Amino acid sequence: MTFPVGVPVGILVVDDNPIVRAAVRGILDGDDGLRVLGEAANGREALAAARRLRPAVTLLDHRMPVADGLSVIGVLAQHSAVLVLTSDDHPDLIRGMLHQGARGYLVHGEFSPAELLRAVHEVARGRGWLSPVAASVAASVVASVGRDQHRRRDGRSRFGLTDREEDVMGLLCRGLSNAAIARQLLLTEKTVKNHLNHVFAKLHVRSRTEAVVRWTTPDP
Structure with a gap:
């Protein structure tokens, strides 16, 4: 996703607590590249505001009256990129939101x-962003499933990933940056980026977050 040069990224802030909304708005207002288009106090208001305002990014809480975040995120994601901003860190909720x-x-x-x-800014550009606890949830899923469940007997991934691509994917699920992955695997950042491009193509995804979700979802 790209935006015209000089045009601020439109934001919708969704949280039932007006103090939280004011605090978040205060932070966003300090960035000339962002513009808060509106606020909403529950999921139903969020859907109406997203349709009306067409924000590039929606900051979404989960625990709200009328309709919570998880119940509306699927529709919201059709109108804007969604960045969940909440106090809830339950693994099932994190997986559900992703x-x-x-x-x-x-x-x-x-x-x-x-x-x-x-x-x-990263989410507005179509990239993903996971806090440490969210990254840990993704990593724990990988650990529980096990590498052997991702590979066929001939050693190839269920997605056709090479061993090295699986190594890169495993570190990505732990929340590591390209630079950190490169250090761990003794590779250049360019090589890591090339591996990730191949991984994204094989997983049919466009972002790091989508790759983590796809990779950590067990086969039915």
């Missing part, structure tokens, strides 16, 4: 204002 289309997941208390701004 499966329903969230491009990022941040847990209150685990990020700074600067990290929030970076996450918004």
Whole structure:
């Protein structure tokens, strides 16, 4: 997703707590590249606002009256990129939000204002962003499924990934950056990027978050 140069990224802030909304808005207003288009206090208001305002990014809480975040994220994700911003860190909720289309997941208390701004910009560009606890959930799923469940007897992945691509994918699920993956595997960042491009193509995804969700979803 690209935006015209000089045009701020439109944001919708969804949270039932007006104090949280004000705090988040205060952080976003400090970035000239972002513009808060509106707010919503529950899932139903969020859907109406998203259709009306067409935000590039929606910051979405989960626990809200009328309709919670998980119940509306599937529709919201059709109108804008969704970055979950909540105090809920239950693994099932994290998995559910990612499966329903969230491009990022941040847990209150685990990020700074600067990290929030970076996450918004990354999500606006079509990339993913996971807080440590969300990344840990993804990694735990990988661990519970086990590498042997991802590979056929001939040693090839169920997605056709090579051994090295699986190594890169495993580290990606732990939330590591390209630079960190390169250090772990003694590769160049360019090589890691090339591996990820191949992985995205084989998994039929376009972002890091989508890759994590696809990779950590067990076969039916």
